[in-house]
Amino acid sequence: MSTTNGMTSITRKFFMALSGFFLLVFLLQHCVINMLSVISPEMFNTVSHFMGTNPMVQFALQPVLAFGVVFHLGMGIMLELQNNNARSVKYAMNKPGENATWMSRNMIITGIMIMLFLGLHFYDFWLPELNVKFIQGDMSGLNAAGEFRYFEELQHKFHDPIRTGLYVVSFLFLALHLLHGFQSAFQSVGFRHNKYTPMIKKLGDIYAIMVPLGFVTIAVFHFLNA
Amino acid sequence: MDLTLKIWRQKNREAKGEMKSYPIKGVSPDSSFLEMMDLLNNELIEKGEDPVAFDHDCREGICGSCSMYINGEAHGPDRMVTTCQLHMRKFKDGETIHIEPWRANAFPVEKDLVVDRSSFDRIMNAGGFVSVNTSGNTQDANATPIPKEDADNAFDAATCIGCGACVATCKNASAMLFVSAKVSQLALLPQGRPEAKRRATHMVEQMDHEGFGNCTNTGACEVECPKGISLENIARMNREYLSASMSSDS
Numbered sequence: 194m195s196t197t198n199g200m201t202s203i204t205r206k207f208f209m210a211l212s213g214f215f216l217l218v219f220l221l222q223h224c225v226i227n228m229l230s231v232i233s234p235e236m237f238n239t240v241s242h243f244m245g246t247n248p249m250v251q252f253a254l255q256p257v258l259a260f261g262v263v264f265h266l267g268m269g270i271m272l273e274l275q276n277n278n279a280r281s282v283k284y285a286m287n288k289p290g291e292n293a294t295w296m297s298r299n300m301i302i303t304g305i306m307i308m309l310f311l312g313l314h315f316y317d318f319w320l321p322e323l324n325v326k327f328i329q330g331d332m333s334g335l336n337a338a339g340e341f342r343y344f345e346e347l348q349h350k351f352h353d354p355i356r357t358g359l360y361v362v363s364f365l366f367l368a369l370h371l372l373h374g375f376q377s378a379f380q381s382v383g384f385r386h387n388k389y390t391p392m393i394k395k396l397g398d399i400y401a402i403m404v405p406l407g408f409v410t411i412a413v414f415h416f417l418n419a
Numbered sequence: 420m421d422l423t424l425k426i427w428r429q430k431n432r433e434a435k436g437e438m439k440s441y442p443i444k445g446v447s448p449d450s451s452f453l454e455m456m457d458l459l460n461n462e463l464i465e466k467g468e469d470p471v472a473f474d475h476d477c478r479e480g481i482c483g484s485c486s487m488y489i490n491g492e493a494h495g496p497d498r499m500v501t502t503c504q505l506h507m508r509k510f511k512d513g514e515t516i517h518i519e520p521w522r523a524n525a526f527p528v529e530k531d532l533v534v535d536r537s538s539f540d541r542i543m544n545a546g547g548f549v550s551v552n553t554s555g556n557t558q559d560a561n562a563t564p565i566p567k568e569d570a571d572n573a574f575d576a577a578t579c580i581g582c583g584a585c586v587a588t589c590k591n592a593s594a595m596l597f598v599s600a601k602v603s604q605l606a607l608l609p610q611g612r613p614e615a616k617r618r619a620t621h622m623v624e625q626m627d628h629e630g631f632g633n634c635t636n637t638g639a640c641e642v643e644c645p646k647g648i649s650l651e652n653i654a655r656m657n658r659e660y661l662s663a664s665m666s667s668d669s
């Protein structure tokens with residue numbers, strides 16, 4: 194396994210956790226902002242316009258986010274390959290379910306499903322945004338009628354039952370990924386305490402269910418209202 | 420009890436092994452798993468066949484040699500026991516039992532169920548000790564006051580018998596639980612602090628060098644460890660290692 198890129202197994206797991214923490218924060222804010230679209234289209238439009246045009250968000254946070262996602266994915270794949278290589282001959286009879294959860298053993302599967310979803314999600318929202326803002330050069334955020342276009346575009350995307358279905362399934366994978374990932378990140382940075390760890394595990398379960406459920410609600414809400 | 424054993428047979432390190440079936444009759448449910456293996460070996464010897472090679476020594480759960488992956492679990496289906504402490508009453512009459520060696524590239528198979536665990540020794544040599552001069556004027560250990568909780572945790576970590584079940588069980592063949600127990604037992608005590616940084620970095624580097632996988636916190640090791648070594652030790656080692664690598668000068 195050696196110290197690939199000057200990193201040991203513990204540094205690798207540390208950075209995996211750090212990027213994970215960052216993505217946890219990102220997901221939470223993304224979910225909260227999208228929730229606005231269910232509560233008030235006006236509020237959603239205002240915040241979307243801010244997030245989409247604020248230079249700090251666009252040119253500082255967004256590149257960090259992109260790096261975080263790519264790093265988390267790349268490192269995840271690298272770890273999986275290394276770990277697979279650490280046992281060339283597999284067991285003829287193995288019962289991994291006896292001692293570890295499905296979620297903890299299949300982070301690579303849930304992770305890759307999330308990445309596939311991100312491809313669709315970028316195609317749906319990010320690429321059109323880049324096109325309007327940087328190719329057409331229209332930073333106004335307005336549609337032909339002179340109104341903010343964000344809410345309308347969002348609703349439009351969820352017309353399609355297949356797309357809505359794909360989103361819902363993806364959020365299920367996200368939940369499975371988070372059920373292990375949230376508490377695992379704390380363990381990786383060495384945070385474990387008899388008093389606090391049970392609390393972190395509970396909080397992790399709540400986060401892992403509530404945040405994806407929030408996204409599902411948003412998708413289904415717009416599908417039903419479209 | 421009448422059983423069918425499916426056992427991994429492999430002549431030597433280079434040979435290609437395979438699972439072989441052996442029927443065995445009249446096993447007492449009160450016998451231990453290793454006694455059952457002895458019974459089988461006696462039969463094999465009587466027939467002029469090569470007995471199954473397996474590691475064992477103390478037969479009371481303290482030496483850690485009896486490495487067997489039984490029916491898909493390290494040391495079999497029971498918890499907090501080694502193979503030598505496992506009883507045949509845990510199995511059903513007529514059952515087929517799969518017996519395999521530990522599987523990890525860092526534990527190459529020597530013969531049948533015997534694996535080479537010297538990678539653990541090399542990790543220990545890299546820093547799993549305190550350098551004290553034992554020239555006859557060693558100070559009484561009780562002269563240094565140690566909080567009860569620290570002493571207890573250090574002692575718990577020190578119960579690791581180096582069996583390697585954690586590695587065998589881990590889907591990544593990671594040795595983190597073993598190494599963390601060895602780092603912790605010393606890191607928790609004042610006698611271990613002077614060399615703590617060097618110990619954590621050197622042992623982790625050696626562990627990686629031996630070809631063990633990366634820990635992904637599945638927690639399987641903790642469940643299968645016959646001594647109940649806790650994941651808390653891994654978190655402690657992560658802290659020890661991270662703070663050492665941030666503050667050390669090399």
Ligand code: SF4
Nearest residue numbers: 579580582583585644
């Ligand atoms: S940590 Fe447990 S399973 Fe691993 S070597 Fe020590 S006693 Fe065996």
Ligand code: FES
Nearest residue numbers: 478480483485503
């Ligand atoms: S033979 Fe010593 S622990 Fe099993």
